[in-house]
Amino acid sequence: MPKTPAISDAEWDVMQALWDESPLTANDVVERVAEKKGWNPRTVKTLLNRLVKKGALGFEAEGKRYRYRPRVTREECVRRESRSFLSRVFGGAAGPMLAQFVREAPLTPDEIRQLREILDRRQQKGKQP
């Protein structure tokens, strides 16, 4: 497993676009994130470059342009960010964090049902060792 590099706020937007669909050319990425974020296309190019340097993205040349694609999975990065968030803000205690969100986050009835199911399954697992 390649260690997932640190990915900054702005860089996340670029990664998300490429996790949603890849490979993409720089311009493809610009189309998907630049206007949404109010960024200059140059800014997006810079971010792509940095992400390549960090090893988070790779690319193949296609004629004079590049086609970028992730070299780290979204899951790895999500896990890393989650751990970091959890330890920074909740001292690593998932329970209280979840309690807060489950109490306050906007959730559809369906999502509530799904979460209950997941918890049910976990509870069952715990019962029969």
Place this chain on the structure above:
Amino acid sequence: MPKTPAISDAEWDVMQALWDESPLTANDVVERVAEKKGWNPRTVKTLLNRLVKKGALGFEAEGKRYRYRPRVTREECVRRESRSFLSRVFGGAAGPMLAQFVREAPLTPDEIRQLREILDRRQQKGKQP
């Protein structure tokens, strides 16, 4: 409501100490976080200073030393970080985020029960319009 300033990783450790107990002198804070984090006491002083400048901490002089205390609540900051984390990593969708954590986070049976209860209450609320 004072806008909560951005609080960096290292600064969170200092804030947590002061949210747990305040006011504290610089040395009190050093005692609580420096060794745990392997920081030089100077580093803690720097962080205290920056947090004062940011408006996250206030202090009263007590003789030649200061007694620091938070000027923003933990809740505000937690909410801010949570929103930021959620939108960066999960595009703002709390449902999937919770699903992932509820599936993978280490939770005690008791925590699982509590989460179920919270969900139950929310489900009830939804039923009676």
Place this chain on the structure above:
DNA sequence: GACAACCGATTACATCTGTAATAGATTACG
């Protein structure tokens, strides 16, 4: 073939962060 358009590479630059060290004021000790 000349010039414009486009692309990636390099450079810019102010902030923020992590991590201290030094300076200056003050106080406590001998």
Place this chain on the structure above:
DNA sequence: CGTAATCTATTACAGATGTAATCGGTTGTC
């Protein structure tokens, strides 16, 4: 009192970040 110890304030400094602009090569256009 004078000197050392102790505080806070100021300064340091490299790396990360946000946000671009410029350089240099390639290509498409007339």
